[in-house]
Every structure is written in structure tokens, then in C-alpha cells.
Amino acid sequence: MSDDGQIEGVSFWNFGAHVNGCLFGAEGAVYFALADGSVARLADPACASADRYGLHGGAILCQAPAPDGGLFTGGDDGRLVQLAPNGESVDLASLPGRWIEHLAVSPVSSALAMASGKNVFFFPGPDAEGIDLGALPSAASGLAFSPDGGLLAAAHYGGATLWDFSGESTSLARIALRGLCLTPVFDPTGRYLAVANQEKFVSLADLAGGAVRELTGYARKPLSLCFAATADTLLTSGNSGFTAWDLDREGADLPLQIQFAQQEETHQTTVAAHPLFPVALGGFSEGSVFVAELTAKAAIYVFNLEAHKVTALAWSADGLHACGGSASGVCFTALLPALLGA
Template sequence: MSDTADFLLDLRGVSRGLDAYVVGIAFGRDGVGCAFGLGDGSVHFASLEGDWARVEAHAGAVLALCADCRDGVLTGGDDGRLVRIGVDGAVVELAKFGSRWVEHIAAHESGVRAAGVGKAVHVLGADGSVLKSLAPPSSVAGLAFDPKGKRVAASHYNGASLWFVGAKEDKPRLLEWKGSHGILAISPDGTHVVTAMQENALHGWRLADGQHMRMSGYPTKTRSLSFTSKGKWLASSGAESVVIWPFFGGGPMGKAPTELAGGDAVICTQVACHPVHEIVAAGFEDGLVVMAEIATGKIVPIAPPGRGAVSALAWSPSGARLAFGTESGFAGVLDLSKR
């Protein structure tokens, strides 16, 4: 497997050791440029031509990174800054929140952005101005816009909250479930919200009627969630395989999940579903990166073990490119388009 994976990386991609923890990865919405945010405060832009450009984004660590509304990327740092970096490498500070860490960020192509800072969610417009500041019951642990950008959701202790971005009165819909909730995902059709909990389980809500969904059995905490493009499946990390829950035919309750790419007693650390096809990319604690076809279970190795635990995965908007990064600072981008 390692020989094949090295062959793919060498033949169809570029890679580099960046010497710092890869916190996050994002492709621009236009598909141009791939950005790696690092624990040393820098952001590295990579191209398949082999060009790498380093941008100093934060005086400390990058804590969060995502694609911006149109092109470029957003980063949040432990220096209290929310920053936009253009495809030309230009750094623009959108907001400064004093000494408070900017740990969670999100952006929607409609032009709205959000930053989770302590016990507040700040919503910013296309011009970078703060439109409103929302107050969840406790510190923000996960943040996401719904597919249309109409609502923003934040997970926190004892549940999650959803606000309408354009509402005159900022009264949230509270999704309650006792316990500590972490990362958050919203299904592509906007019908379900799922969070990862401290006690090695997932919790979900069906928004139409508030129906609860509990998905348990993980040996470790889930740190990565990803819905397939049409919302049929939810892929998750936290087990010795890629755990995939069905979100069709009434949802996951009472149903066993599908497990892919397991058997080596190594924990899956990251998942990312393809933006078009029912394929999931997965990274493991030993550095292995694979692609798995959900329908058939077919596995294609992308990168071999040995370069540190996989800490970030991302697809380009078209799904033609896949990028990954590890805790040791190894970064790679592959072109998976037909030739």
C-alpha cells in the first residue's frame, strides 16, 4: 500500500514539510489556491506547479481556517484577530477581539462571515463590518452556516443554538441536550444538525420536529464530521474505521453504521466527503490517507503512514483536488482529475 500511495503522491501531487502542526486547510471557492494554516501562525499557499508561498497571518497560532465568501481564505488566531488573506497573499484584518482567541470561523458565499470568540458569535458582512453579536448560553465549541446562509449555528454546553442572520430580533432556537457539545455539522439540505459530544458519541436533531438522534459506540472523541453532498450519509472520525451513519429512510436511529477502511487498530482522525460523489477521504493517526467509495467499500490509498497523525483534510470545490496535512507539518495536494 505504501509504495502505491507514494507513487500517487509523486505522480499527481505536490508535498512539503512545513515544520508546524497543520491546523486547517481550505481551497478558495474559485478553486484557485490551497491554503494550509499552521500552529506557528503562518499560512502556506500551494499550487500543483510546485510553488509554495508563506504568509505571516498571526502573532501566535492559527486556530481556525476556512474559505472566504468568494476568493481567498479567513483565519482566526490566538492573537485575537480575524484575518482575510487574498489569493495574492495580501493580509487584511477584519476584526480584533482583544486577547480573546478566535477559535471558530465560518463564511458563506452569500457574503456573510461569523467568528466564535469565547461566549459570543460575531456576524460580519461582506465589507467586514460587524453586523451583530450573538450570545449563546456558554462558550462556542462549533460554528456553521446553513446551506443558504440564512442561519448560523453554534454548539455549546448543553446543546446548540440557531439564529436567523437577517432577523431584527436575535432570538435563537435552542436545541437542548445535556452535556458538552463540540464540533457541529449541518446537513446539505438544512434539515439536521449534528454535534460531537465529550463522551465519545454524536447527538443530532431533526429540525422539522426536534426529534433527537444519538449515535454512540466510539472508542475516542469524534473530532471530524462531514456530510456527503446530498446529505445521505454522515462520515465521522473517532474509531478504528471511518464510521458512516445513514441519514435517509428515517435517519440513523436503530440502524447500524457502515464502517470503511478499518482493521488496522489505528484511529481515524479526519474525514472529508467529496463535494459531488459519495466518496469519503479519511486520515488516520499513523498518517495514512485513503479514499473510500461508500457504495462498494473500495479503498484507494493516497498517502502512506509515517508522517504524523492526519490533522486536516479538504477537497477543492469541484472535487478534482484533495489536500491533507499532519500534526508533524507534512502537507500534500493531489490532482485526482481524469487525464
């Protein structure tokens, strides 16, 4: 499937549809959510065949892992669907005439949140009724739970709204930010909330100290954000190579931006930090995939997804496997040693 031929420890697939997202299920399976409304499932990263499930009447717009295996998907048909590991699917919610555009799951419980337009719905569990948390100032453009599950963040025009579920009653707070905010991400400690912006910068909110900083220096919109496992580095797409922000600068007003492994005539479209080690995968607009060593600020080329833009990357929870997909449907699964030794 790749122009690099066979690579030991790496498998390539072509599902023939734009890959909106990919993830590892709690049961160890690999899932690719596709723009044709279907999900491709590999029972394990090394299996020789894939199962395909048609879940939506239109495109899948968002996906998230289910606590007991399988995944949740939201589509432009207004349906929230849960696909179980055995292939059975069930509708959890339906909003006729609307799109379900964003999903987030709590990392410590079975809580789930979904967004449709200005409305955010909170589900205490997959079997519970969704609770409408009320209308946002504008349409939601991303959701994220904090690492302890106590906070839910929704990005929108003009800032981010945070719901705090840690007390006896739910409280709400808003962080004012410039412009259209996208892709909220918490750092592993829960101290920082990073939010991408349509105007080629990233807002970094210190939830402990209250400061908000704008991180600039992008050639394109930094639409993909993640924090390193060590919580001292923010990684983003948006430039010709890897873009890392050093957050561990005592006494400094702003984090230090470090760009490395720049490429010609391409730009990074997605980035995924390893869950345990200072390593990250980066995908580029012309299909190349690189693996970065964050301590050394260096990266090596691994393979190319047939010259199609990389749209999704993910790691397994134990960090032993990775997966990714492209705009054409070309996908991969890989063992960590294969990526590091390529």
C-alpha cells in the first residue's frame, strides 16, 4: 500500500475513503472512522483482515473510544452511535436535521460529551440520558475532558467554556480568547488548556495561575495539538516541520518555540505524542510520516502514505502500537520498534 514497500512491523491498508480519525479501543482493536459513514476495525494491530461497519447515512464527523471497548461516533445524520467490539451497534442519541460534530470521553469514568451547534450534551454513562448543558455563545468547535475528568472544555468563537463536575453541583466558567477557537487540549497534569485559533496562533491558558498567552509563529493554522507525556512540551502542527513549545522555562514570560525537522514543499497536518515517552509522530500534507525524539529535537522519516495528506494519527494506551490514516483512505498500523528503527 505504500511506496516504501514492505516494512517489518508495519501494515498498510486502503479503505477508499477519507479518514476522519483513528483510535485504539480498550479491547486492543484498531478503528478507522471514515467519511463515507463507515468504520473499519482491525481486531488487533497485526491482523490480516479488517471488518467494515456502515454506521451513518452520511459522513462520520467525530469519534471517541468507549470505556469497555469499541467506539462512539457522531455523524452528519444527527446520530450518536456506539459500536461494540462484537460488531453490534446501537443509537445513543438522535438529533434529526442536525450534525453531531464533536465528542469527548472522560479518561477516568464512563462519562461522554457531545456537541451539536451551540449545544453541549453530557452523558454520565452510555446508558444514561444526555443532559443539555445549555447553549454556548456560538457553535462548539471542539470538546475535551481534563485528565481527572472533573472539567469539560468546549471551544467556540471568543473563547472556551469550562464545566466543573467535581463538586456537588456543576459550575460553569468562561475563558475569553480572541477569534474562532478550535481543538481544546489539556496537558497531562490538568494545569494547562491549549486551544488552537483560526488566526494562526495557539492560546495557552494556565488554569492554576490564570494567565493566558498567545503562541504565535505559524505559517498555517495549527489545527492539531497535543502535550508530551512529560507535560513540559506542547506540540502543534502548522509549520513545515515539528513545532514544540518548551513550557518548563522558569521565570520566562512565554514558552520557547522550537521548530525542527523542517521539510520542503509540505507542512505538518497532524501530530500525536507518545503516551509514555518523549516521542511523537508527525504526519505531513504530502503523505510522509516522521517519528520525533523530543529530547534531542530531531526526527526521522518512516514512510509515505502514497502521497496523500495524513489526516489522523494515534497511539495505543501502552504506547507499543501506532496507527494513522490519510485523505484517500490509505492507513497504517505499526509497532513502536518498527517506527524507531526505520
